[in-house]
Amino acid sequence: MGFTQQEIIRIREQSYQMERKGELTPEALKYIYDKKLFHLFVADDLEGNMTPLPQAIRIFQECARIDGSFGWLVTIGSGGGYFVPFMTDETARSVFARPDAVIAGSGAVTGTARRVDGGYIVNGRWKYCSGSMFATTFTANTLLERQRSDAGQEPQIVTIIMRPDQVRIEKDWNPFGLKATGSHSIVVTDAFVPDEMTFSFTEMRSHEDELLYKYPFLPFAQTSFAGVAMGLADHFLEAAEAYLQARGNESVLAELEEQIEEFAHQKDAFYRVLDKSWEELGQKGKLTPEMEQRISIECITVAKASLGCGLRLFPLLGLSACMEDTEINRVWRDLQTACQHALLRG
Structure with a gap:
């Protein structure tokens, strides 16, 4: 699952309008419905699009890289699918079994x-x-x-x-x-x-065999938000590179390249642990307390690294980056807001 370059450009063309109006455009919502992004954690028999957690987090990262609000809403909206097994099959069907359900x-x-x-x-x-x-x-x-x-x-x-x-x-x-x-x-x-x-979150009523629903809720939520933070940082670094190249600022570009390399290592470390946790869940049917703690630490670490991309670079971009109608400013504000979530602050 992915977006074409044309789709990415089209959604980003609407970013300023979405921010000004305070909501997604109908076209952006249609992309979500058509790709069943709100149904990534809904069982297939409920017209869902059940997706392994590591793959879903990478989707959240990509959506947030395209646009912060777009990625946040895909992440939050799809997260509601985690409630499926706590509902009766009849209730879950009434809630989720429609293309626009969220x-x-x-x-x-x-x-x-x-x-x-x-x-x-x-x-x-x-x-x-x-x-x-x-x-x-x-x-x-x-x-x-x-x-x-x-x-x-x-x-x-x-x-x-x-x-x-x-x-x-x-x-x-x-x-x-x-x-x-x-x-x-x-x-x-x-x-x-x-x-x-x-x-009640203590009583599973349906779909007990779906692997995703066995992933503990706290690391499930933390990994989801970490995906958004990483995607926003990716977009910030991308926008900063275009901004600096247009101004020919070679000294800051060198620092940017160093930041990109460091951040890539942080993301790799996060995904190694996430992939291992999913493998452990498949083998044992549950996560050990040690793995739960480890994935939580990695989520907080990579979120801090995501925010650190902006904290390190934004002060070097000059006064024009402070203009709210610029892409670099919008992405920086989105990144700071996302990383204020309590689950990413430790």
Whole structure:
């Protein structure tokens, strides 16, 4: 799976427009739908495009290299496929089995659920729901409201699945990078969510044999975001090279070449561990705690190296690189924003 040079150029031609409007263009979304990029982790029998994790991370890297917001949304949108095995087959089919199916939501427990006959009444507000403007389904974590009889029991988290008509989008995403991700807050007021539209990460209900769903969630998420960081750094280095060559700045070009070589070694080290973890999962059916820790460390290391590409080079590019409508400036802002994610900061 890949993009032609013509497709890359066409998507990049829309980058400024997407940033200005704060959302992907219909054409960029169509590329995602046509290539089934939101379905990389959805089982094939649900009209998915199930992809081994190491291959998917390389796809995320390439998408982010093309455009930061484009790559971030492909990564976040496809990540919702990880929820498939925690749903019944019927629920998973209703959520995923359509060409434009994609989940937006939040893992933060910033909502409440009150038990009623047949389900829950849900209220809450969740921040940073990337892809909210085109999501076909929303998921969120809620805290179950306690009854008197629950005194002394541990708080219970209920993960809910909601339709777009149950959700109000607050357009409050106003960052200086990744502007087109539409990572707005969502608000839910007195929505009824039936039992079948809830799930727990401790109970697999379908597709238990799919290898991807056996990969632990934390390293799964970290490797996904690391792919975005690497792709953004690739784009930054590419844009910096074109910028410096146009100005004939030989001394900084030499430093750029050194940075490109160092970063290539960091990426190779990351993929060696990722590929080994996938091989271990296939052989043993699970990752050892040592491998989980190792892949987490590699994700944080390569994310720091990605950000370091910009930290080292951007101050050497001159005042014109500070203009927000330039490619180098946009990519630098996207890179900084992506690397602020808590899972990449250690």
